[in-house]
Amino acid sequence: MQINQVMVIGAGQMGAGIAQVFAQAGLRVKLNDLNAEVLQNGLEGIKKRLAKAVDKEKMTEQEKQQVLGNLEATTELRAASDCDLIIEAVVEKMEVKTKVFQSLDAIAPAHAILASNTSSLPITEIAAVTNRPSQVIGMHFMNPVPVMKLVEIIRALQTTDETYEVIKQMTEKLNKTPVEVNDFPGFVSNRILMPMINEAIYTVYEGVSSVEDVDTVMKLGMNHPMGPLTLADFIGLDTCLSIMEVLHDGFGDSKYRPCPLLRQYVKAGWLGRKSGRGFYSYE
Numbered sequence: 001m002q003i004n005q006v007m008v009i010g011a012g013q014m015g016a017g018i019a020q021v022f023a024q025a026g027l028r029v030k031l032n033d034l035n036a037e038v039l040q041n042g043l044e045g046i047k048k049r050l051a052k053a054v055d056k057e058k059m060t061e062q063e064k065q066q067v068l069g070n071l072e073a074t075t076e077l078r079a080a081s082d083c084d085l086i087i088e089a090v091v092e093k094m095e096v097k098t099k100v101f102q103s104l105d106a107i108a109p110a111h112a113i114l115a116s117n118t119s120s121l122p123i124t125e126i127a128a129v130t131n132r133p134s135q136v137i138g139m140h141f142m143n144p145v146p147v148m149k150l151v152e153i154i155r156a157l158q159t160t161d162e163t164y165e166v167i168k169q170m171t172e173k174l175n176k177t178p179v180e181v182n183d184f185p186g187f188v189s190n191r192i193l194m195p196m197i198n199e200a201i202y203t204v205y206e207g208v209s210s211v212e213d214v215d216t217v218m219k220l221g222m223n224h225p226m227g228p229l230t231l232a233d234f235i236g237l238d239t240c241l242s243i244m245e246v247l248h249d250g251f252g253d254s255k256y257r258p259c260p261l262l263r264q265y266v267k268a269g270w271l272g273r274k275s276g277r278g279f280y281s282y283e
């Protein structure tokens with residue numbers, strides 16, 4: 001199957017990055033968000049990153065213009081009607097994602113593959129709300145998308161080998177490394193990463209150490225590029241909480257209980273970098 005026209009739903013930090021890497025690989029991409037301001041910010045972010053690449057002589061001005069020429073912004077979901085591959089990157093809430101997939105299923109051409117960038121939610125359940133479950137798959141990019149090499153490819157129970165192969169080859173075309181994963185809560189990446197972040201929050205909550213010191217221990221002691229609390233702010237605390245809830249509900253094991261401090265921060269609207277405040281301040 002030939003993929004020419006791609007659409008990305010949700011232009012937040014992940015959606016904008018995903019659109020950028022597809023456009024850089026020479027595909028035409030429509031970037032969609034409900035919120036026109038977010039959509040504009042997403043495009044501005046892409047332009048800034050490409051301009052920086054030109055400054056660093058990693059890309060020519062002409063290549064930058066070509067990439068930008070591959071991108072189109074739209075607030076209309078109907079624009080999915082001529083797309084071959086659609087990747088959903090909206091908020092980590094099952095009820096929002098299933099509505100988006102039902103709408104896309106009605107709009108997109110019969111041959112189109114519908115992928116989700118979900119961090120943890122069951123792809124099998126998302127696939128089941130569509131009339132094309134064999135063409136639904138998880139395509140889990142890592143943040144920041146233009147930099148990180150990994151894409152977890154999650155097969156729903158219903159996903160066919162053909163759909164998997166198309167997405168695997170597409171991932172390689174993006175110059176990223178695919179890893180095949182079965183559909184279990186948190187997949188591999190967040191089943192391992194998120195309990196570590198949650199435990200880091202517990203160490204602060206229980207007064208074992210300060211935010212800065214916990215991060216220093218993991219940065220200098222374990223050579224992590226970012227401390228876990230800096231990383232939590234970077235991912236988004238709402239997303240971290242949603243993932244912990246999926247692990248907790250999905251496995252029914254108390255070892256995944258979200259730290260009360262994480263819940264409290266999310267209730268306060270302290271979502272990390274994207275809201276200006278989380279474990280650190282970004283004002």
Ligand code: CAA
Binds near residue numbers: 119146190
């Ligand atoms: N978006 C795009 N590019 C970015 C970026 C961003 N937000 N932040 C940094 N970069 C780019 C820079 O432009 C730079 O690119 P060039 O080398 O081409 O110039 C490169 O990354 C390195 O940047 P810096 O030198 O400024 O900073 P750094 O060396 O400290 O690296 C980092 C920054 C790559 C983000 C690094 O801190 C890191 O790897 N952090 C951990 C990231 C991580 O763990 N991601 C996974 C999160 S979990 C996830 O994604 C799954 C989930 O479902 C929650």
Ligand code: NAD
Binds near residue numbers: 014
């Ligand atoms: P974000 O909050 O930055 O962006 C989500 C965007 O979705 C918002 O701009 C919102 O306006 C938009 N949106 C909500 N409902 C919509 C709809 N019905 N139609 C179109 N747009 C809609 O979130 P994010 O960090 O980009 O995360 C998006 C998805 O990617 C989540 O499923 C998350 O779990 C996953 N993910 C996040 C990370 C991360 O580090 N943040 C990493 C990998 C995967």
